[in-house]
């Protein structure tokens with residue numbers, strides 16, 4: 001179960017925003033896409049899932065287990081999403097429907113993909129809520145997103161992404177919108193789940209300190225191009241490009257905040 005992106009180009013209204021990116025995610029690998037805002041990280045992730053915004057087109061190659069995803073009919077791509085590839089976004093509020101209970105939302109993807117009945121789906125939703133360590137799973141599944149904390153909402157979004165046991169998780173800045181202490185909890189939860197399931201991970205971040213905690217390989221993007229690709233340990237010890245050196249300076253500042261806060 002591997003992902004292979006080759007010479008990916010994404011254009012929006014004629015503007016080239018991703019300009020020939022290539023990277024590989026072998027089965028079970030944890031890869032980070034890192035770069036400053038606007039470098040093309042999110043659009044690359046969305047292209048993998050066939051979820052590019054209107055007006056955007058992708059060319060080049062995105063292969064999942066050797067099968068080309070670019071140009072795949074949306075019905076087939078929709079099946080792949082959730083079944084094979086899950087995604088968690090930065091802001092759980094936008095990923096969740098405000099007028100449906102979190103249990104129904106967790107169960108929805110299971111019902112669609114596995115064809116479970118309503119009662120079985122609720123039982124599964126409770127089990128999935130427990131898996132992402134939500135408190136009182138039997139009660140919390142009947143709550144609405146606004147009744148949960150930001151960290152709890154992100155746990156729900158993770159439960160939704162992982163409910164169908166995908167083989168690859170794409171996490172797009174999943175902790176950026178959260179308080180520092182909650183960030184650490186969500187990162188360790190994600191890592192534990194990825195390890196338990198032996199999933200592959202593509203983790204998007206602008207923070208090298210965060211990357212160091214979750215990924216073993218890093219691809220550094222600038223203006224839609226790969227400027228450096230190396231083991232994360234190498235990016236930390238001997239960053240070759242000025243952009244990586246800048247990210248390292250920022251990350252170090254984050255790690256050594258005088259108030260004792262962690263990245």
Ligand SMILES: Nc1ncnc2c1ncn2[C@@H]1O[C@H](COP(=O)(O)OP(=O)(O)OP(=O)(O)O)[C@@H](O)[C@H]1O
Nearest residue numbers: 012017035036037038039040041042043044053206
């Ligand atoms: N829906 C859109 N319409 C027009 N341009 C867009 C759209 N989405 C992204 N872009 C542009 O494409 C480029 C890459 O955006 P992308 O969101 O992939 O960057 P990013 O590295 O994920 O940044 P961030 O960390 O801020 O999310 C940016 O210049 C952005 O302005």
